[in-house]
Amino acid sequence: LDVIAEVEPAVAGAIRGELADQRASLKLIASENYASPAVLLTMGTWLSDKYAEGTIGHRFYAGCQNIDTVERLAADHATALFGAQHAYVQPHSGIDANLVAFWGILAQRVEAPALAAAGARHVNDLSEDDWERLRRAFGEQRALGMSLDAGGHLTHGFRPNISGKMFHQRSYGTDPNTGLLDYAALRDMAREFRPLVLIAGYSAYPRRINFAIMREIADEVGATLMVDMAHFAGLVAGKVFTGEHDPIPYAHVTTTTTHKSLRGPRGGMVLCQREFADSIDRGCPMVLGGPLGHVMAAKAVALAEARRPAFADYAQAVADNAIALADGLLRRGARLVTGGTDNHLVLLDVTPYGLTGRQAESALLDAGIVTNRNSIPRDPNGAWYTSGVRIGTPALTTRGFGPAEFDRVAELIVGVLSATSPGAGADGRPSPARFELPENVADKTRAAAAEL
Ligand code: PLP
Numbered sequence: 207l208d209v210i211a212e213v214e215p216a217v218a219g220a221i222r223g224e225l226a227d228q229r230a231s232l233k234l235i236a237s238e239n240y241a242s243p244a245v246l247l248t249m250g251t252w253l254s255d256k257y258a259e260g261t262i263g264h265r266f267y268a269g270c271q272n273i274d275t276v277e278r279l280a281a282d283h284a285t286a287l288f289g290a291q292h293a294y295v296q297p298h299s300g301i302d303a304n305l306v307a308f309w310g311i312l313a314q315r316v317e318a319p320a321l322a323a324a325g326a327r328h329v330n331d332l333s334e335d336d337w338e339r340l341r342r343a344f345g346e347q348r349a350l351g352m353s354l355d356a357g358g359h360l361t362h363g364f365r366p367n368i369s370g371k372m373f374h375q376r377s378y379g380t381d382p383n384t385g386l387l388d389y390a391a392l393r394d395m396a397r398e399f400r401p402l403v404l405i406a407g408y409s410a411y412p413r414r415i416n417f418a419i420m421r422e423i424a425d426e427v428g429a430t431l432m433v434d435m436a437h438f439a440g441l442v443a444g445k446v447f448t449g450e451h452d453p454i455p456y457a458h459v460t461t462t463t464t465h466k467s468l469r470g471p472r473g474g475m476v477l478c479q480r481e482f483a484d485s486i487d488r489g490c491p492m493v494l495g496g497p498l499g500h501v502m503a504a505k506a507v508a509l510a511e512a513r514r515p516a517f518a519d520y521a522q523a524v525a526d527n528a529i530a531l532a533d534g535l536l537r538r539g540a541r542l543v544t545g546g547t548d549n550h551l552v553l554l555d556v557t558p559y560g561l562t563g564r565q566a567e568s569a570l571l572d573a574g575i576v577t578n579r580n581s582i583p584r585d586p587n588g589a590w591y592t593s594g595v596r597i598g599t600p601a602l603t604t605r606g607f608g609p610a611e612f613d614r615v616a617e618l619i620v621g622v623l624s625a626t627s628p629g630a631g632a633d634g635r636p637s638p639a640r641f642e643l644p645e646n647v648a649d650k651t652r653a654a655a656a657e658l
Contacts, residue, residue, distance in 0.1 A: 231574045232615060232655045236551040236598020237409070237437065239469045240605065242511060245504045249471055253499035261296075261487045276503035283509035287443050288454050290477035294486045295505050296497040300436045300463035303474030304361040306489035307459045308349075308372060310478070311403055311430050313485040316343050346374070350401040350429070352387075353377035354589065355581040357411030357553070359434060373403070380411075380583055385544035387411070389419050396427045406453070407434030407461075410580045410596050412528075412547040414438075417457065418450035424458075433457035436474075438549055440467025440600060443512045444521020458482060467524060467550055467600045469517075470508025473501050520603060524550045527599040530609035534616025543582050543594065551598040555582050559623045563592030565641040569626040570595070572643055573651035575619060591638040611658055618651050 211218035228240070258273040259266040262281070265274075277295060284293035297303035317329070320340045326332050332340065349369070351362030356379045360367045363375030376399050381388040396404060404424045406415055417433060424431035433453035439462040441447045442454070453460050460477040464470035476486050490497055511517060525548070532546045535554060543553040556566040563579030570577050580596040587593045597619070599612065607615075625647040629640030 230652075230656055231571075231576050232618075232658065233601040234575060234577045234597045234599075234615070236578075236596050236600070237463075237466045238598075239466060239600045241465065241469060241471060241504075241508065244511070245469075245471055245508045248504040248507050249500050251500050251503070253503050256499050257496050258499055259491050259496045261294075261490070266491070273497070273499040273502070276499060276506050277497065280502050280506035280509060283506055283513060284475060284477065287509055287513050288460075288477055290454050290460070291480045292478050292483040292486065294476040294478070294483075294489060295473075295502050296490050296494060297461075297474030297476060298494065298498060298501070299472065300434070300461065300474045301361050302489075302494055303436075303461040303463070303476050304359075304369065304434060306474075306486060306493050307432055307461045307476050307478075308369060308403070309489065309493045310476070310482050310485035311432065311459060312344060312347065312372075313488065314482055315402060315430060316340070316347060318485075344372075347372075347403070348399060348401040349373035349375050349403040349405060350396060350399055351375065351377055351405035352408055352411070353379045355583050355585050356380045356387075357408040358405075359407070359409045359436070362405045362407070362434065376401075380544075382584070385583060386413060387415065389416070389423070393423050393426070396423050396429065400427050401429050403432050404429040405432050405434065406457075407436065409437055410551070410553055410594075412532075412542070412544050412549060412551050412553050414447060414451045414548050415453075416450045417453045417455075421456040430458045431456060433460045434462070435460055436463040437466055437551070439463070440469060440512070440517075441521050441525060441550060443468060444518040444524075446518075446521045446525050459486070464505050464508060467521070468508065468512060469520075469600070469604065470512075471501050471504035473498070473505055475505065523608065524599050524603045527603050527607060527609060527612045528552060530612040531597065531599060531616055534613040535620065538616060538620040540616075540620060550600055551596055553580060553582060554595045554597060554619075555593060556595055556623060557586070557593050559626065560628060561623065561626060561641065562587050562628075562638045563594050564590070564639050565626065565628055566595045566623055568639070569641050569643045569648075570619065570622055573618070573622045573648045574655040575615075575622065575651070577619075587638060607658070614654075614658060618654055622647060622651055 258270040280295040281293040324336045349363040352358030364370045378392040465472045528547045541555040567579040579592045580594045582594040631637035
């Protein structure tokens with residue numbers, strides 16, 4: 207840090223500050239983790255300096271032999287770890303991985319047949335009329351994904367996101383009574399809508415998905431099944447999700463981030479069946495800029511870590527701890543969406559405490575507990591203030607927390623929320639963002655959190 211401080215002390219200060227904050231608080235954001243020193247150190251290396259557009263052994267720049275080495279290692283670890291036929295490890299993030307996947311599916315299912323019909327090998331060889339027809343065909347494709355308030359992700363076809371502009375989109379929700387995915391309703395919707403892409407995966411759904419049923423539905427309507435396992439990749443890697451809960455054998459294309467439950471560097475990855483490999487590999491330069499050699503190297507290190515037996519123990523502990531957390535909350539009267547969990551997160555409905563998600567998130571933060579507000583199904587407070595708090599176990603499990611510690615975490619959370627009341631804005635009127643939490647409760651909770 208001294209080397210950094212000599213150039214820009216404020217950056218060194220922020221790095222120290224982040225470490226101190228992470229040590230002093232309980233990190234319960236379901237999408238965060240603690241990467242290992244080996245992963246972190248790999249990112250701060252000279253591999254960052256190299257340009258390497260293209261893919262392994264097929265680059266637009268000279269001198270890429272070391273990038274070839276790390277990209278090959280990362281891809282080989284990924285295919286071995288997940289049992290996938292092909293891995294593309296260049297995406298800079300989960301969103302980029304989804305864009306590469308959408309592009310690959312469109313290239314395979316829309317562009318390739320259009321080229322074949324026109325007797326052309328490349329889009330540049332198409333006549334102006336054929337090119338116009340192809341561009342129109344791109345704009346006519348449909349995607350079906352999980353709704354945002356049921357736990358889907360913005361990149362699954364929602365209007366504000368680029369995916370919503372690429373596709374005509376519809377979304378499936380969850381059963382209003384149970385909060386669980388309703389496969390029969392989804393099947394009916396797919397039959398009627400006939401999407402090119404059926405998207406499965408979530409950011410805030412606290413349950414496993416049956417990918418065998420998803421594939422059956424996709425096959426029935428001629429859709430490509432794309433699974434976004436960004437949140438639960440660690441549970442797949444650690445063989446907690448097996449059989450019909452493991453997406454790899456069922457999905458044509460699977461995307462993920464590498465930094466959530468998988469515990470690697472920030473980044474993304476696409477795993478796919480062989481038939482999609484060439485289209486997916488064109489991610490750079492058709493969708494992505496030059497790959498990040500230092501991050502691909504760190505992905506190789508993280509994936510090597512995830513292939514060790516200790517990672518399977520970690521993944522099982524993540525799931526066991528989520529159950530301990532859910533039980534601890536339920537025992538203390540909390541209301542959970544779907545009534546519990548069988549993955550790495552719980553979604554706490556905070557309306558019984560008279561709070562919005564925003565108020566609950568802020569009160570917990572004041573008490574040293576870091577979560578994020580989240581919509582619940584049919585949320586009365588909308589996507590900004592929300593009515594829920596999403597709580598995940600991957601990070602604190604890395605710190606060594608077990609069921610007893612997570613029960614104590616549940617006690618602290620319920621203690622804070624029960625002591626919090628909604629507050630008023632500067633104009634004296636009730637505000638969905640303001641809250642009041644007695645200082646002694648915040649202080650006591652922070653002290654208890656630091657002790658854990
Ligand atoms: N997909 C899912 C399901 C996610 O939950 C997220 C991030 O939260 C992403 C994709 C995007 O990941 P990134 O932030 O790395 O772009």
